[in-house]
Amino acid sequence: MAEHDPNPPALFDLSALTPESQVSFMDLEDPDYAYMFGFLQADGHLAAGPGLKGRLTVEINVRDIAVLREFQRLTPYNSSITERTRTTNFSASHHSATWTLCALEARTRLNELGIPYGRKSRKITPPRVEFSRRDYLRGVIDADGSVGFTSAGLPFISLTTASTAIGAYFCVYGRKVTGVQRYIGRNKRDNIYNVMFQKEAAMQLAADLYYPDCLSLKRKQLAASALATWERPADMKRVVGRRAWKPWEDTALLQIGNAEAAAAELNRTENSCALRLWRLRTGQVAAPSEAPPGR
Structure with a gap:
């Protein structure tokens, strides 16, 4: 079905842009921009076209279209929101909304902040500039x-x-x-x-x-x-006081190389030592530095 927008929003007048508005676009210390950037990193797609052409698109379920309208409000460049209905693997009539932004200045800013062109799922990282952390996350x-x-x-x-x-x-x-x-x-x-x-x-x-x-x-x-309404049942066990692993303990665990022997040496359970040893060996936990042991 052809894309359509039953209520096309008014477009921004590019001639009204000021240097200040362009500089402040995607200031990640602003909570709204930090949130928007996190969302775009995870669910947006930045595609390059011939020459200087290209576009940023975000397609989500139409039930969440309000957030796309907020993105449009926060963006001082022309952009559009369209809707479409199509067949997917999960629905015979999936109704979605797509926000599209083509402005080169905006795309350049987003790319510099950490949204790569093309496939990005493994490449993205938290911003390397100051940013509002909880809003981004x-x-x-x-x-x-x-x-x-x-x-x-x-x-x-x-x-x-x-x-x-x-x-x-x-x-x-x-x-x-x-x-x-x-x-x-x-x-x-x-x-x-x-x-x-x-x-x-x-x-x-x-x-x-x-x-x-x-x-x-x-x-x-x-x-x-x-x-916030949840209350822990009275009969549900609570685990408290779990000891964090210290670098010297990780070093000793790797040197001993055996969970049973390490448990006695480190005053920990065998299960705890076995799990920690597996995490260290598989790289899920960073290996300790070569600093001397210390308590």
Whole structure:
């Protein structure tokens, strides 16, 4: 079916652009731009054309069209939103909305900040300039993550990504907010990372990322708010006081090379040593430096 826009928005007048408006476009210290950039990194596509032509496109389910209208409002260049209905592997009539931006200046800015042309899923990394961290990460989660309750009724927030840098950043940020350590590892089915926080950690992280009146997908904002209603059942065991692994312990574990022997030496359980040894050997945890052991 041909693309159409039943309510085409007014386009920006390029002659009205000022140097100040162009410079401020995609200032990643601005929460809205940080969110927008995270979303575009995860769900956008930057394509080059002949000469200086090219375009940035984002296609999402029409139910989330409001966020595309926000992107259009934040962008001081001509852009358009169109809708289409097509058959996919999951639906006979998938109704989607697409935001398209062609301006060379805008594409250049986005490319310089870290959105590559063409296939990008493994290449993207967190920005290398100052940026609003929780807003950026919320954009990534809105595009490639999930928020809600598991089939067992447990709160969760998760991210699915092919980028090692993005997966690791989610783990680091999550630990900073919740104190819970997560590790990344590609799954065997499709070779991507699935990182999940559950229970109280999910509640804490969702509350941090989805604060009141933030730019977000409204359905995920509502899901994040719903997590706050969960209460741990009285009979559900809580794990507390988990010891973090120190560099000297990792060094000793690798030198001993045996979980049973290391458990006695390090005053840890055999299961804990076996899991840590596997993570070190498979690269899921960085190997310790050669600094002398210290407690």
